[in-house]
Amino acid sequence: VSATKPLMEAKLSSEFCTLTIGELGSVCQSYFKCQQRIELKELLHQLANVLVQSLPRVDSFVVCAIVKQLRYSASAKEAVPWKIVLGACEPHISRWDAPTAIQLVMLATHVKSYHPRLLDAVARHLITKLNAIRLKEVAKLLLTLTMFSHEIENESQFYDTIKSDLRSPSRKREIEMYHQSFVTCVWCLAMAGMYSADLIAAALSEDMVRNSVKHQDISYHATALQYSVRIESPTYDGPFLGQQVLDSLYSTRHLTTRCPDWTMQDLSLQEKIILQTLDCLQTKYGSAPVIRQLLPHFHYPDIVFGVQIANTDITLLQLELCSEDGVLVPQSSSGAVPCAVVVHGLGAFSEGSQHLMGLAKVKVRQLRTLGFRVVELSHFELSCMSSNFYIQDKLLAACTTSLPKL
Structure with a gap:
């Protein structure tokens, strides 16, 4: 694949005008399924431009597929094309499904491009259909709001709705299966200054965390949640993770810390x-x-x-x-x-x-x-x-x- 990919991308770029927006969506979906980045910058820019031009008539599948591949391939160092895409998509959010809206905020997160109106539109769109949205999509939305420290419209009501959803019996099975997403949600609430004892206790369940340590985000979010609770919610009297579990979390790449000095050779x-x-x-x-x-x-x-x-x-x-x-x-x-x-x-x-x-x-x-x-x-x-x-x-x-x- 690596040998033929440059030729294939050059061919796609040269024949770009002959392809429909739907066909381009299918191409992007195939790239993403194969976990292959688009390396040719010209092709990425063509995809960004055609998406913006097609927004009034394009459907959720195509937007989701193209935005997902842009995120997978895009460099944060070249943020301008992606900022244009994000700004152009904001007025159309209400027409698209939840996965598409989530892919847009994930693109914003990936390139670190802050779009307040886009975040408001996505939050407003998704909060009305929360019970139909997967837990991992709720986590990704909260993670984006946390990352940008974005104060959304009707913030108190929004977060109360989120907390009620996380407590819902209908989420129980999903939380058991995808505990790392639940921990992320509770950590994001804590970062917003909202410490709910029942949610914290459930998130810091040792049995659940042990079963999630192989997941990419659990190490940082679970540990950060525990320390944040100790600092900012001293009245919390529920369970904490034991030292053995903490040690297992510290073994991952997310918690590599050091105090630098000029003698070190690999300073960032x-x-x-x-x-x-x-x-x-x-x-x-x-x-x-x-x-x-x-x-x-x-x-x-x-x-x-x-x-x-x-x-x-x-x-x-x-x-x-x-x-x-x-x-x-x-x-x-x-x-x-x-x-x-x-x-x-x-x-x-x-x-x-x-x-x-x-x-x-x-x-x-x-x-x-x-x-x-x-x-x-x-x-x-x-x-x-x-x-x-x-x-x-x-x-x-x-x-x-x-x-x-x-």
């Missing part, structure tokens, strides 16, 4: 940005700032220190930390204001914008809940760090203003 771009920020802080304030993995359910660590302020003079001190259920929290006896610098890299923003993604917002919220004053620094602010007063003003603002309501 985000790790380099964190280290550059640390260098700037240590140059100005000494060796007190250090990198620590405060929250084990987030991939990248943060920079921590204590702050003492006299008038406008700032002194940074080493911060004493202690572990509580695997989370590092500041020691109240240190005498300094506990501070954490969260560095938002390129991955913390939606493509081509400064819209901060959901996980980055949740991280800041949870650190504040633990008692840290949080300084948020974006990757594009790194050049400002050399200014004498830039970071000083940030520290003063974080440590002297009232904490925002959580």
Whole structure:
């Protein structure tokens, strides 16, 4: 297949105008079933363009097939064609079935392209037929809303409907079969600040989680849910996952964390940005700032220190930390204001914008809940760090203003 694929894609591209939109949908469906990406960019652009031009008359099957293959083949680095597709599809959402609507939000998620009106339209369309939608599609919708930290219309009513659906006896068998999707749903509700004890207890059932560890998402979502409950819902008195189950989850690729330093050979771009920020802080304030993995359910660590302020003079001190259920929290006896610098890299923003993604917002919220004053620094602010007063003003603002309501 690999030898003939370039020839086949070139032939499809050259004969593109002779094919109907329905035939193109069938081609995309075949590619997807064979788990083959379309490598020829010109062909992908042709598919995107013909889909947009055909939207007034195209049906769910064709839209779903083409969008699914675009998602499978598309690169987030080249987001413009996919943004055009997503924007053009938004007015037609109500005509299509649930799988098609879900494929559209999954394409948005894949290329990290934030379309508020599209998300509103999909949520509005699917909430009216929730009992006919598969659990994994509910999970994918919630995951997209969480990823973009999107505040939907009638948010309270929307999430109440979701929670009622998850509690419905009609979902019981599906939850048993696809527990990883249920865990994802409950984790997404937690990320939105909604902690329901009965749903959490069901999601953190050890027997169910053990049977789901081979599924791609269960490791991160189950572990992140457990830590998030301990941080943000201290009154919860239901079951938690035992250490043996947690250890089995940590063995997967979703929870590989480390505190970087310049001696490492395989530093990611985000790790380099964190280290550059640390260098700037240590140059100005000494060796007190250090990198620590405060929250084990987030991939990248943060920079921590204590702050003492006299008038406008700032002194940074080493911060004493202690572990509580695997989370590092500041020691109240240190005498300094506990501070954490969260560095938002390129991955913390939606493509081509400064819209901060959901996980980055949740991280800041949870650190504040633990008692840290949080300084948020974006990757594009790194050049400002050399200014004498830039970071000083940030520290003063974080440590002297009232904490925002959580």
